Amino acid sequence: MTTTDNTPDVRPVAGRTRLFFWEEAVQDWRSARKDGRRPQFSEYVARSLRALREGVGREAATDPSTRSVHRVPLQDDGSGRLSDRYVAEHHALILFGLHQHAASEPVHRPGVGLGTACLLLRRSEALSEAAVERRLIAAATAQDLHELVQHLQRLVPLLRQADIGLDYTRLLRELTAWDAGDRNRVLRSWGMQYTDPGTPAPTDGEVAGQERAPYWATFDSGSPDAAAELAALRSGIGREPGTVAAMWPFYRTRMASEWRDKGSLTRDLAAEHIVLTLFARHQQTHARRMHVAGDSPGTAAGRLARKAAADSEGKAATAALERRFGTLLTSADADELAMHLRSFVPLLNRAGIGLDYDLLRTALRTWDDPRRPDAAADFRQRWDRDFHIAVSS
Incomplete structure (x- = not known):
């Protein structure tokens, strides 16, 4: 952990007269x-x-010996209920006390969010990547504040054991x-924060600093984890990104640290x-990778229409697919385009027809x-x- 000599001075922020x-x-x-003097508390x-x-x-508010360290006022509004912020500060204080115990330096590290701390823990190799992710995901899927804590x-x-600190002021807000x-x-x-790619280390055949390939370009159906990975991605269908x-382990998106920290x-x-969710739905039940470079939605829809005609479904089926594809082309925004793609991809899945997911990401x-x-x-014209x-053809 970086020594506190490099830690920015801590001052009260606007609207707050006292430090936490x-x-x-x-x-x-x-x-x-x-x-x-020798650094110590x-x-x-x-x-x-x-x-x-x-x-x-x-x-919260039941231990008189800890009330002096609270900075959020204990207010009585007549309801007998503590404010959310007071309860959150109580939990942040307890976590800080546990974290600081026997640590060689202060563990409050401004700018280090929980995701960043877990990324540093993973890189420290104190725990396996799977063990770190399991703990972070368990926290992230907590149903309420009590379970999260x-x-x-x-x-x-x-x-603490890996000498990794945490921004407790940020944790209080969270x-x-x-x-x-x-x-x-x-x-x-x-x-x-946890998936921040930073500057990737080169692996065999890669150039230093090269972007990590997206998941759909490296998917291996022979991997023992393939089915679980696709299921994890399908769980994001209809959910808010991020x-x-x-x-989380499958994102490759880069963004400025300020945006990353703000979520x-x-x-x-x-x-x-x-x-990612479309690819997971498309890849389901197929051994061959369904990401096919160069195959646009137009190419895929055309092959689907040709296949329908060849299967004796006739001109009516071809016309129906053309109308459906035309509706996709007239999408007014990315949300509408995504909606039409979600109904289009299962048709490609059943027909075993691939799609260029790099192109799809650019379009969206x-x-x-x-x-x-x-x-x-x-895109419509092409x-x-x-x-x-x-x-x-």
Whole structure:
């Protein structure tokens, strides 16, 4: 873990006059070093940390010894119910106490989200990749705040053992949001942090810095995990991109760290999410990879129409497919295009006809992008031409 000499100074943010306890602990530790003393916590901080560890399992506001470290006011609105933020701070304090126990440096690390911390844990090789993902996904699929905290209480000691810190101010915001309607943004933030590709290390036959190939381009039906992977991707059908923990290991989307940390929903992520779910549905029951470079939706639809005609379904079937494909071409935006593709892909699956998923991702990414006003028209023209070529060939 980076030494605290490189940790940015912690100051109250706008609208907050006092530091949170974990921020005070960082300053307390740093002040000893600045004074030329051996870096350590003051008696007040050490005593408070002991009280927090002893408070594991207790409900918020029931332990008098920890009230002094709360910064969120304990307000009585007459309902007898604690505020979500106060309860979230209680849990964040307990987690901080567990995390800080026996650590050589302050574990509050501004800028290190939970997803980033788990990525660092995976890279540390203290645990296997599968073990880290299992713990992160367990936390991400918690049904409520209580269950989430139970998983985090088992995770933070592992972070401590690997000398990995965590931004507890950010975690407080995320715990507050968990049951307050903004869970999807929290999930997307964790997932995008954990899947941050950074600068990929070269493998055999690759060039340093080369982008990782998308999942559909590397899918191996002979892998013992293939069926489980496709099932994980299908679980994201109809779900908001970035919020399905089982899909996180399959994302390759790059985005600015600020957007990643905020859990922003970008066009790139939305397009990749849709394509992953479409590919998983398309690949189901097939040994041959259904991603076929160069086969546009027009080509695939044309082959489907030709196959229908050859199967004695006649001109009526061909005309029906042409009408269906025409509806797809007239999609007004990427959402409508995705809707039509979801009904189109099962037909290709049954017929064993492939599709270029790289092309599909580009189309979904740019179809209604205001910076590419001609993109949809270009795709319509090319796919329509591909359809008629495939039908007549």
